[in-house]
Amino acid sequence: MTSQQQQLHDEILEKVREYYQLIHAPAQNAPFEPGVTYLNYGGRVFDEREMVNLVDSALEFWLTSGRYTREFERRLAEYLGIQSALLVNSGSSANLLAFMTLTAPELGERRIARGDEVITVAAGFPTTVSPLLQYGAVPVFVDVEPETANIDVSRLEEARSDRTRAVMLAHTLGNPFELNAVRAFCDKYRLWLIEDNCDALGSRFAGRLTGTWGDIGTSSFYPPHHMTTGEGGALYTDNPQLYRIARSLRDWGRDCRCNSGEDGVCGRRFTGKFGKLPAGYDHKYVYSRFGYNLKVSDMQAAVGCAQLEKLPEFGEERRRNFRFLFEALSDLPELELCRSYPESDPSWFGFLITLSPGVKFTRTDLTRHLEEHRIQTRNLFAGNLTCHPCFEPLTEGKEYRIVGELTATDRIMNDAFWIGLYPGMTEEKLAYMAETIRNFCRKSK
Template identity: 25%
Template structure:
């Protein structure tokens, strides 16, 4: 998946290098944080070194740790679960919805116990979760919300941007994400005190008023000025990136819909997906065979995520059956959807899939 580097990335990067501030000091870190917060219409943003540490720092800054449980969807990238474990808490794997691939809100109550501290909705492949229902359940039980928006930058839920619902919300800027800083991440905060605490923890727990005096046992989770410079340039054309990806997905859907055994990820009414990855469900065929067939025709694909519950290293965190997440994983296959993909290339991929089915 190729990032779209069609703006001022080189100009800003060279400026950051010429300034002499190449590490975590420099104007672009502050600029990126302010612009990122403004894009989401929130007050507090913190740039960090990647999306996984964003989750970890967000959890720790909220006081989540040993003895706490965090509900997380069973179908997600492992970093969602790993961050909970590294924070000292226990992940509780929740089943997903067959249509949206997101956490099944109708089953959430069964995972809540006296130890539950938070819910971590994941906007899988950029598709927004049912945040109204998640917020209702969280409020009912006094739970925090850690919104994992690594894949959903630019998505909207009922005209409100994804990443603006959680007590903390986290993002990834890895090379294949909607915007990239190479490696990088960010956290948005609702509460100023939580933000300020996280900011101190991000920089070794060092006092902001007394240099080299450490008030907390912290981390080195900082983003460099050079990475932030690239992020600022990427933000300048994020709407163009989102529009291109939306157009690509629409072309795929229009072309593949006549094949009745292909299902598409459903988006909640009134919501818009960022379309980070286009991942249909290919029924009645082997996705491994389809992937190999497309590879022979020069088309790169990737499998859907494995359910966390199927991997032995996470066996202690199972809570019942996960038929839906296993079914989605088995039949899901992500097709190329990077914003520089040409219409003619999409059409060739569609034609190859039709030929495979024929």
């Protein structure tokens, strides 16, 4: 870049900083008006650094995965303390990639084949389970604990069969499931563990970050999550073989490991012999598996690099906001609040509330009241996934299996919801939400 080009580049980025201060900073710091300002459950929290990175990438105009992507993957792996991370286009794609990686033939007897079983829960988000059904594996659903909304680990042994190959679970709303028990169970029977860490980036269990206990962890960077790239997600692992498989699957199934724009990194671009292809067939167009294109643009990665710097601070703000709401609402007999294990240090995604048995109002009564007062609410995702229309064509015992009764899962489906506590919340907003809930409970007695 010439000195004139560099000067113009720097002037553009300085204007971006000015634009942020003029346009976005006032909007992010707008005064709160109770009952007027709409309180979203989550959203983007950013400053000029994200916008500068985004425009810097746009000026470079590489567009597909590039230097910002490689920087993001390196820094995310460093943050997690693991070997490898792959940036993908969504958390759902990360779950798809994680599961499909475990179906690779080179994993031998441990590979997941069609008809094999994977233990999971129905109280969660559908794309934790969708890849299993789409591939032809059999999800085995067990109930959750009402206190934590996470898997009831006492049901694991009952759920296992000779066809069980893996456990795939999410940390509900950032609250870690009982990782000691689940990890021990997987080790005992040589099962794969996939941690859906999409709602829990920055959470810890027994001092160790969630997402790093499993053979593979996944994240989502959709705007309401712990950090954002707009759309986006990641897969991460300490297993070099799983990383190589996942990278190939993400990049169309290529055998070649060159980055976009690179040629001949392996040193055998025109010298190899692959399958029944002619000798010397261009290695960049050799496909060792049936893959996808799950990459992101470098502009998304550029935003992510700035967000990663804020991730620890975001986590502390989420913890602080959870404590505020818990202290403000824990004395209400009409409500049961989510709790965590003593070994857990959750980086909470949302604040889960379940109606106590015998109350004189329904979940919808309360959530409608909150929405009328400009407070956004959400159910706990699918509630009970097996009750949704997508399961109607499926046959229990063939396409999926339920172990025992999903009693707590059904209670979550009927009686639970959550509200936001993301870093964009102020104490004033949290107090308004808590008081609105308290007023409703007082009037409903």
